[in-house]
Amino acid sequence: MANVKQVQVTFDCANPRAVSEFWKAVLGYVDPPVPSGFDSWDAFDASLPAEHQGSASACQDPNGVGPRLFFQRVPEPKAVKNRVHLDVRVGTGLTGDERVTALETEADRLEKLGARRLRLMPADGVDEACLVMQDVEGNEFCLD
DSSP states (O other), X not given: OOOXXXXXXXXXXXXXXXXXXXXXXXXXXXXXXXXXXXXXXHHHXXXXXXXXXXXXXXXXXXXXXXXXXXXXEOSSOOOSOOSSOXXXXXXXXXXXXXXXXXXXXXXHHHHHTTOEEEEEEOOOSSSOOEEEEEOTTSOEEEEO
């Protein structure tokens, strides 16, 4: 039997700190512990060579259950649809109008954080409704 591995989800982005702050607010995540010898992440970042400052950020589940999210600066802008995306589970166990209301309520909250609503995918008899959105840099995710 294989050992279970931990997973980190990595986002390519232009502004790692901004994307990290967005996902912290979405998921209730927190910053990882500050590296030894530094009193803040800003102090750590300032210690890096100028070309590496602001090039990465991360956040993690404060309970250690969910995957760590890592954000790395890349030079090119997002050009096409994501091949992998996150499903933020806000409607688990809900169906019909009750589920759509839960999705819409969370979408309203996330729009205030900079998210953009793309489309509601209605229930189709096989899958329940989900709401497709984009984060602050256009990465797609679903409210599920």
